[in-house]
Amino acid sequence: MKVAFLGPEGTYTHQAVIQQFGIEEDVEIIPKKSIAECFEAINSRQVDYTVVPFENSTNGQVVFTYDLFRDWFFDSTKECRFRIVGEQFVPIHHNLLGYGSVQEIETIYSHPQIASQNRDNKRIAAISSKMSAKLYDLPIIVKGIEDNASNTTRFLVLGYNNPPKHNDVTEGKAKAKEEEEKITSLMFTLPDDSPGALCDILFKFKQAEINLTSINSRPANLQPWQYVFFVEAASEINTSVLKSLQESCLALVVLGTFDRNKC
Known part of the structure; x- marks a missing residue:
């Protein structure tokens, strides 16, 4: 199994790789010089998985990653089949x-x-x-020279299949397996800038009793002042709800449904 990540070795992204996959002989880690190279590696199937930083609890979005999702999944010339298949949270202690x-x-x-x-x-x-x-x-x-001791970065695992999970062991006993909470990540653009266009879409989540855990936006790079909205929901989203959402969006992409990591 090959795993690409934002290198070099020793970075916090490398730590996220170890948390997800462990240190196994059959896991080949491949450091990349940029997040863009990580996307290229997984899309071309040079690797089975890739791990990239997504957001930080102190500084917010890793905009390079957000923009790459926009560029890859909204570009009709690219056949983008990989998805978000996992996540890892890494405490940042400098x-x-x-x-x-x-x-x-x-x-x-x-x-x-x-x-x-x-x-x-x-x-x-x-x-x-x-x-x-x-x-x-x-x-x-x-030790511990960071300003915020609770500072944490969230990393995403990209791939085509659910990734294997490294079993954490505490005092020789495996942690009890709990029922996994699902996260669905989506991005969409609005059909126009009419009043309430975004509210109409968000209201559909409320009607379906779907809790949204985050919403962010980035420039769409299609025309001036058009934005891509990134939304995460604390559940899987069924076909009928997705169809309803698509009716109110100019474009909508499901970036992935994966298990919430509670570590």
Whole structure:
């Protein structure tokens, strides 16, 4: 099994890959230089899955990922068959890594690759993850230097089939399996800018008793001041509701239905 992700190794996206797939001999991880390359890899079937950042609890949208969904799924020239098939939440804890003391540091980098290129220099340090410290064999000078201890990034798993799940084990016992909550991710454009056009669509979710967990928008890049709306619902959406929604949209795409990750 091949899995692409936004690299290099040691990033928080790499951590999301490990949370989803574990560290197995049959899992080949393939770092990519950009989120766009991750989309290319899964669409061309170079890989079975790809993992990309989607949103952060502090900074909000990862706009590059949102825009790539728009560009891939609303482009009629692209036969886009992959979908969102999973998600992972990774706590973001930054650490100061290096060989010197705080008093000796003159330069700080914030990219894990840089850290591996400056070994044994006490005047240089890097801000990165605990995973990077292990990967590049760098001492942690100061732990947890982030401003917000609850800062978390949500990552999406893209693919064609439901991904295998890495079994978390706590004190030698597998966690009890709970009934999975489903999330459905959609994006749509409005037929016009008439008053209440967006409200009409959202009201259909209310009529169907579907709870929306998020709604975001990005420029549609079709004409000035037209927007793509990204919506996530806390359930699967049946065919009749989708048909009703499509009647009120200029275009509507289901990006995927997948299990909510409660980790």
